[in-house]
Structures are given as structure tokens and as C-alpha cells.
Amino acid sequence: MKVSIIGGGGLVGSSAAYALQCGGAVSHLCLIDANKDAAQGHATELLHGSCLTSDQRITAGDMDDVPTSNIVVITAGLRRKPDESRLDLINRNVNLFLSLLEQVTKAGLKESSYLVVVSNPVDVLTYLAVQRAGLPWQRVLGLGTVLDTVRFRSYLGKALHVPATQVQAMILGEHGDSMVPVWSSATVAGLPLEQWPGYSPKVANDVFDETKKAGATVIKLKGGSSFAVGLSIREVVESLAQDRRRVLPVSTLQQGLYGVRDVCLSVPTVVGCGGARQQIEVPLTAKERLGIQKSAQVLRETIAQVEGRIGKPGDQSTPRITPTAAATGRAIPRTAWQAGVAVKP
Ligand SMILES: NC(=O)c1ccc[n+]([C@@H]2O[C@H](COP(=O)([O-])OP(=O)(O)OC[C@H]3O[C@@H](n4cnc5c(N)ncnc54)[C@H](O)[C@@H]3O)[C@@H](O)[C@H]2O)c1
Numbered sequence: 001m002k003v004s005i006i007g008g009g010g011l012v013g014s015s016a017a018y019a020l021q022c023g024g025a026v027s028h029l030c031l032i033d034a035n036k037d038a039a040q041g042h043a044t045e046l047l048h049g050s051c052l053t054s055d056q057r058i059t060a061g062d063m064d065d066v067p068t069s070n071i072v073v074i075t076a077g078l079r080r081k082p083d084e085s086r087l088d089l090i091n092r093n094v095n096l097f098l099s100l101l102e103q104v105t106k107a108g109l110k111e112s113s114y115l116v117v118v119s120n121p122v123d124v125l126t127y128l129a130v131q132r133a134g135l136p137w138q139r140v141l142g143l144g145t146v147l148d149t150v151r152f153r154s155y156l157g158k159a160l161h162v163p164a165t166q167v168q169a170m171i172l173g174e175h176g177d178s179m180v181p182v183w184s185s186a187t188v189a190g191l192p193l194e195q196w197p198g199y200s201p202k203v204a205n206d207v208f209d210e211t212k213k214a215g216a217t218v219i220k221l222k223g224g225s226s227f228a229v230g231l232s233i234r235e236v237v238e239s240l241a242q243d244r245r246r247v248l249p250v251s252t253l254q255q256g257l258y259g260v261r262d263v264c265l266s267v268p269t270v271v272g273c274g275g276a277r278q279q280i281e282v283p284l285t286a287k288e289r290l291g292i293q294k295s296a297q298v299l300r301e302t303i304a305q306v307e308g309r310i311g312k313p314g315d316q317s318t319p320r321i322t323p324t325a326a327a328t329g330r331a332i333p334r335t336a337w338q339a340g341v342a343v344k345p
Contacts, residue, residue, distance in 0.1 A: 002070050003030070003237055004028065005027065006076050006167050007073075007118075007119070011225075012226065012233075014024075014302070015229060016075065019209045019230035019231050020233075021049065021050070021056065021234065026238070027056055028058075031061070031212060032061050044058040044060075061103065065344070067107060067108035070114070074100060074104075074117040074118060077089075077120060082219050090305075091309075093321070097125045098132070113139070114338055115133055115134070115135060120175070122143055123266075124302055126142030127264040127303055128168075137276075138274055139275040140253075141236060141269075141271065142251030142252070142264055142266075143248045144249055144251030146210060146235060146248055147232040148177070149169070149171045152170075156186075156188075159203050160188060169183070169186035170182045172265075172267055172291075173265050173290070174265055174299055179212065222230075231345070240271060242307060243272040244271070245271065245272035247268050249272055251264045252269055252276045257281040258279075258293065260294075263296045263300050265292070269302050273342050323326070
């Protein structure tokens with residue numbers, strides 16, 4: 001299983017590579033970056049540690065590696081500035097992302113490969129990738145709220161004095177300001193979190209507040225997230241690579257669950273062979289369900305603004321990305337992400 005990380009010379013990409021090296025579940029890690037020295041530098045150092053980790057090939061490469069990649073992770077992007085909202089990054093990052101998508105599809109992205117989008121604003125870029133990468137929507141996954149969920153569980157563990165591994169709770173919706181904490185099904189060791197000793201509405205508020213601000217806090221303190229986002233990417237990549245079928249809040253194309261459609265955002269999703277195998281709708285409180293719908297509204301408005309600027313696939317004026325030979329014929333028709341289309345995992 002070959003995983004190529006575009007942006008592998010940067011903080012997030014190199015941290016993902018290190019996490020994947022420690023995980024040992026994939027056989028080839030390839031780092032691709034506009035900054036070739038940075039990609040080569042990280043690949044060289046990872047190689048140094050390879051005798052202490054697992055049997056993997058570790059290389060620095062370029063777009064010629066795309067056709068032989070099983071998973072392409074895109075972390076290339078511009079970092080959020082302190083106090084800048086993720087959605088404010090959009091205009092700076094959309095152009096870069098579209099140009100990368102074009103290069104990836106022209107290089108020959110295999111129709112059996114997976115595209116994992118990490119660059120921000122991740123939900124919007126995932127939507128653009130679903131439309132333009134020439135892959136079935138199930139094979140295009142955004143990191144979504146996986147990192148937010150990881151942070152949430154860890155902060156809850158700290159606040160309640162229990163190991164974070166025993167806290168089960170999810171953040172759904174947008175990877176951004178409108179993210180939704182799902183308290184109604186949260187547990188500690190399988191027991192209701194809201195009845196755990198030490199839990200109170202104030203603790204809950206403080207933990208969620210800390211979770212929401214976590215990205216900005218880390219940017220302020222050390223320039224950007226690395227370790228936790230690397231581990232989060234590993235969770236998604238290894239679930240795909242080993243058909244683990246873990247339930248993860250990845251960002252995928254929504255087609256009606258929770259009353260939302262025509263956006264990419266996070267709902268509980270079974271991730272394994274084939275990509276997003278199943279999107280799960282569970283009963284939520286009215287507030288939680290409304291929260292997801294609010295996320296969808298925020299994202300839809302942003303997508304509309306972006307499409308107003310760059311056009312939609314099929315528009316005469318749209319700079320169109322032509323699917324590669326491998327992907328030709330696999331481009332999803334517009335109807336595939338419109339209302340009423342059945343989910344076929
Ligand atoms: N989804 C999430 O949970 C999450 C979490 C953290 C960061 N991010 C996002 O990840 C992205 C990267 O963050 P970072 O801290 O690694 O930034 P970084 O600046 O350290 O790395 C970005 C890398 O992308 C490379 N790059 C830029 N243009 C390129 C191109 N055209 N082709 C190939 N490589 C190119 C740069 O050379 C750089 O090495 C940002 O968009 C950030 O907002 C997402």
C-alpha cells in the first residue's frame with residue numbers, strides 16, 4: 001500500500017508521515033512537496049529511523065508517483081494565521097488546491113485510489129475534490145472533524161481524570177467554528193458521560209470551548225498543529241489501507257442524512273475498503289441535529305461563494321480539470337451529489 005503525501009515537506013505532512021512510519025501499516029511512504037529539499041530532508045530522516053520501525057519504503061517524489069499510489073493525502077496549503085478563521089483561508093487556498101487537483105488528475109490518479117484531503121478549509125476543498133477529481137464520492141474523504149474529536153476526547157479525559165482512550169465522544173459538522181459536540185451519546189468506559197463524577201454543564205462548556213480554540217492555541221504557541229493531526233491522518237489512512245472499518249467523523253459528500261445535502265461535512269462514517277462504506281445517522285438531540293444543519297448552511301454559503309468565483313464543473317467558464325485516462329468515464333455526474341441519489345457504499 002503506497003501512500004503519497006502532497007505537502008509532505010510541511011509540518012502536517014511530515015508529521016503524518018512520521019505517524020504512519022510508527023504505525024507500520026503501509027508499505028511505502030512517498031513525500032511530495034513544492035519545496036523539494038524539505039520533502040527530501042524529511043524522507044531522509046524517516047529513512048534513518050526505518051530500522052527501528054517497520055519494513056517500509058520511504059522516498060521523496062513528485063507527481064509521477066501519483067499513478068502508483070493507493071492513497072494520496074493532500075496537506076499542501078497555506079497555514080491559518082492566529083485569529084484567522086478557517087473559512088477566511090478559502091480564497092488563498094482554493095486556487096492552490098484546484099491547481100494541485102489538476103496536477104494529480106493529469107498525472108493519472110488510479111480509479112481504485114483514495115484521496116484524503118487535509119488542507120483547509122477542509123470541508124470546502126473536499127467538496128471541490130468530489131466534484132473534480134474524477135473518483136467516486138466514497139473515495140474522497142476529508143479529515144473533517146477527526147482532529148477536533150481527538151482533541152475533544154483528550155480534553156474530556158483530562159477534565160474528568162480518566163484516560164482519554166476510555167472517553168468516547170464525537171464532534172460532527174464543520175471543521176470550523178460551527179462544529180457540533182455530541183454530548184447525548186458520549187461515554188466514559190461505556191457509561192453515560194453526563195453522569196460521570198465531576199461532570200457538570202460548566203465542565204462541558206469549558207472543554208468544548210478549549211476544543212474549539214485548540215487549533216488557534218497551537219498556532220499561537222508553536223506555529224501549527226503537527227503531532228495530533230499526524231495521528232489523526234494515520235487513523236484515516238490505516239482504516240482505508242487495512243479495511244479496519246473504524247467509525248470516524250470524516251468529511252464526505254452528504255446526501256440527506258441529518259437533513260443535509262450537497263455539502264461535505266462530518267457524520268459518523270464507516271471507513272474501510274472502498275472508502276466511506278456507510279454514513280451513519282443516529283438519533284441526536286434537537287440542538288445537535290440543528291447544529292449539523294447550521295454547519296451545512298455555513299458551508300453551502302461558502303461553496304456558493306466559491307462556485308460564484310471559480311464556476312461549477314460543466315460551466316463554459318469553469319477551468320475544467322480533465323480526468324486522466326485511468327479516471328476517464330468515472331467522473332461523477334452532477335446528479336450523484338444532488339438530492340435523492342441513493343448512497344451506494
Ligand atoms: N484538517 C485539519 O484538521 C488540519 C489541521 C491542521 C492543519 N491543516 C491544514 O493543513 C495545511 C498545511 O499546514 P502545515 O502546517 O503543514 O503548513 P506548512 O506550511 O508547514 O506546509 C505546507 C506545505 O505545502 C507545500 N506546498 C505549497 N504549495 C504546494 C504545491 N503547489 N505543491 C506541493 N506542495 C506545496 C509547502 O511547500 C509546504 O511544505 C493547511 O491548509 C492547514 O490549515 C488542516
